[in-house]
Amino acid sequence: MHPLQTLSCLWGGSVINLGTKKHRDKYFNGIDNVDYLGCFAMTELHHGSNVQGLQTVATFDPLTDEFIIDTPNDGAIKWWIGNAAVHGKFATVFAKLMLPTHDTKGGVTDMGVHAFIVPIRDMKTHKTLPGVEIHDCGHKVGLNGVDNGALRFRSVRIPRNNLLNRFGDVSRDGKYTSSLPSINKRFAATLGELVGGRVGLAYSSVGVLKIAVVIATRYSLLRQQFGPPKQPEVSILDYQSQQHKLMPMLASTYAFHFATLHLVEKYSEMKSSHDEELIGDVHALSAGLKAYITSYTQKSLSTCREACGGHGYAAVNRFGSLRNDHDIFQTFEGDNTVLLQQVAGLLLKQYREKFQGGPLTVTWNYLRQSMNSYLAQPNPVTSRWESEDHLRDPNFQLDAFRYRTSRLLQSVAIRLQKHSKTLGGFGAWNRCLNHLLTLAESHIESFILAKFIEAVKNCPDENSRAALKLVCDLYALDRIWNDIGTYRNVDYVAPNKAKAIHKLAEYLCFQVKNIARELVDAFDLPDYVTRAPIGAQTPSEAYSQYTQSVGF
Ligand SMILES: Cc1cc2nc3c(=O)[nH]c(=O)nc-3n(C[C@H](O)[C@H](O)[C@H](O)COP(=O)(O)OP(=O)(O)OC[C@H]3O[C@@H](n4cnc5c(N)ncnc54)[C@H](O)[C@@H]3O)c2cc1C
Numbered sequence: 082m083h084p085l086q087t088l089s090c091l092w093g094g095s096v097i098n099l100g101t102k103k104h105r106d107k108y109f110n111g112i113d114n115v116d117y118l119g120c121f122a123m124t125e126l127h128h129g130s131n132v133q134g135l136q137t138v139a140t141f142d143p144l145t146d147e148f149i150i151d152t153p154n155d156g157a158i159k160w161w162i163g164n165a166a167v168h169g170k171f172a173t174v175f176a177k178l179m180l181p182t183h184d185t186k187g188g189v190t191d192m193g194v195h196a197f198i199v200p201i202r203d204m205k206t207h208k209t210l211p212g213v214e215i216h217d218c219g220h221k222v223g224l225n226g227v228d229n230g231a232l233r234f235r236s237v238r239i240p241r242n243n244l245l246n247r248f249g250d251v252s253r254d255g256k257y258t259s260s261l262p263s264i265n266k267r268f269a270a271t272l273g274e275l276v277g278g279r280v281g282l283a284y285s286s287v288g289v290l291k292i293a294v295v296i297a298t299r300y301s302l303l304r305q306q307f308g309p310p311k312q313p314e315v316s317i318l319d320y321q322s323q324q325h326k327l328m329p330m331l332a333s334t335y336a337f338h339f340a341t342l343h344l345v346e347k348y349s350e351m352k353s354s355h356d357e358e359l360i361g362d363v364h365a366l367s368a369g370l371k372a373y374i375t376s377y378t379q380k381s382l383s384t385c386r387e388a389c390g391g392h393g394y395a396a397v398n399r400f401g402s403l404r405n406d407h408d409i410f411q412t413f414e415g416d417n418t419v420l421l422q423q424v425a426g427l428l429l430k431q432y433r434e435k436f437q438g439g440p441l442t443v444t445w446n447y448l449r450q451s452m453n454s455y456l457a458q459p460n461p462v463t464s465r466w467e468s469e470d471h472l473r474d475p476n477f478q479l480d481a482f483r484y485r486t487s488r489l490l491q492s493v494a495i496r497l498q499k500h501s502k503t504l505g506g507f508g509a510w511n512r513c514l515n516h517l518l519t520l521a522e523s524h525i526e527s528f529i530l531a532k533f534i535e536a537v538k539n540c541p542d543e544n545s546r547a548a549l550k551l552v553c554d555l556y557a558l559d560r561i562w563n564d565i566g567t568y569r570n571v572d573y574v575a576p577n578k579a580k581a582i583h584k585l586a587e588y589l590c591f592q593v594k595n596i597a598r599e600l601v602d603a604f605d606l607p608d609y610v611t612r613a614p615i616g617a618q619t620p621s622e623a624y625s626q627y628t629q630s631v632g633f
Pocket residue numbers: 120121122123124127128129130131160161162163221224229409412413414415416417418419
């Protein structure tokens with residue numbers, strides 16, 4: 082998805098999802114035909130991740146039936162607001178809703194953060210409206226095709242109807258009503274409506290990863306350096322080290338492809354059914370997959386650049402711009418470290434509910450089955466099994482992933498309980514933070530593997546199924562090997578089995594290399610999408626396109 086589309090989704094999505102019929106009637110067509118270009122103004126100079134710390138205020142004036150939007154100090158200047166500096170006509174401004182208390186002292190009550198539609202430029206002249214001050218946030222590391230602006234409001238008056246009132250409303254006489262009982266519940270519902278952006282980012286990040294993997298793999302097949310004495314040079318993908326850099330990445334790209342397809346499906350199901358359980362699932366999955374995949378892609382972009390040597394550094398071959406433009410995917414729509422903590426928090430909630438006998442939602446269901454067996458010691462017999470059939474058995478692979486998640490979950494729950502006695506909840510959480518992040522990543526990896534295994538099983542064509550199975554096995558065993566210390570520490574894997582896993586993972590890298598061209602071609606990305614001469618689909622054209630790009 083193009084960043085501009087993400088931006089219009091954020092602005093449009095906020096009006097549609099946080100507003101009610103009157104807002105949809107008034108704004109939908111204008112948003113849809115881009116007459117009403119707008120922006121999503123949540124972040125402030127002093128607060129990004131901590132949305133509840135926002136300081137912009139919207140005070141209700143019962144005399145005029147308006148809200149007055151104010152930036153009380155420099156820390157509350159809206160910052161990084163996409164589309165604000167150049168094109169935006171409207172902004173969805175997140176501000177604390179203040180209601181007069183009707184006492185003699187003229188006090189106000191803070192009802193928590195709400196969203197308001199604030200016009201920022203004149204519809205005809207495009208001039209900035211009175212009371213609104215806008216500046217460009219300046220040149221960025223990447224994504225400079227989209228402007229990001231800073232906004233200050235000085236007593237900007239907007240009609241009461243501009244409150245996006247799906248989760249909380251103010252009546253003509255200044256009374257607050259909401260179907261949700263507390264500020265925290267309203268806040269969660271408001272942010273919960275914004276998961277669409279994360280779904281889009283997770284999906285687009287896989288798109289970026291595909292482009293990078295396609296370029297690096299095709300070039301690695303073409304490029305030749307060294308070889309046995311008096312024999313032709315070999316392709317750099319014949320080197321074990323190059324296979325190790327790129328083939329698990331190719332396998333991960335396939336794994337993420339299936340996981341994000343599932344996420345998009347669940348998201349559209351959620352949008353039509355409004356099913357509570359599904360909403361919880363999609364919230365956790367979108368946070369986890371966005372964080373996990375965008376971090377992985379960002380690291381991979383550097384690996385691909387390096388894997389293509391000097392020519393990988395030529396701007397025309399795109400790794401630099403992909404790396405710069407994608408980098409911020411890790412931060413916007415929720416910082417990855419913050420999002421993973423939400424996943425860990427939800428896992429702990431499920432863990433507590435399990436022990437209180439409550440139901441588990443579908444995505445987490447494996448915890449019910451696995452927790453019981455994993456609280457016992459690993460089986461000393463299976464921990465030694467090392468045959469290829471066993472290691473390539475999806476049951477073993479999934480069991481290993483889920484075992485790790487369950488152990489991490491159980492141990493962090495115990496640690497949190499212990500530390501909270503002396504450090505309090507916040508301190509205990511911070512003491513266990515790295516453990517919690519590992520837990521969240523482990524859960525997401527388990528989910529991704531489960532979806533990959535399902536995709537292999539459902540693949541109708543026998544040859545493609547065999548190829549996918551190979552790729553899936555590489556994904557699983559490479560991940561287990563990466564975390565072999567954890568498995569060894571608890572004797573889930575005995576030394577002989579650890580060795581066998583490593584050997585097989587290396588062999589699978591080699592096998593996947595043998596079908597690497599077909600695997601990248603299957604992404605069906607034409608040259609006008611990859612746009613990197615060294616990654617040209619027709620190998621014979623790669624060098625000539627590249628030399629032409631510098632003027633030969
Ligand atoms: C190009 C760009 C476009 C953007 N577009 C928009 C937009 O259109 N609208 C909008 O409202 N915002 C936008 N943003 C803002 C963006 O959403 C925020 O930057 C993002 O949410 C992160 O917040 P922050 O910058 O305050 O980071 P911080 O929260 O200050 O994070 C800084 C560091 O602290 C760490 N950290 C913070 N809290 C915790 C914690 N609890 N535990 C552990 N570590 C923590 C983070 O992991 C990070 O490493 C944009 C930003 C950029 C750069």
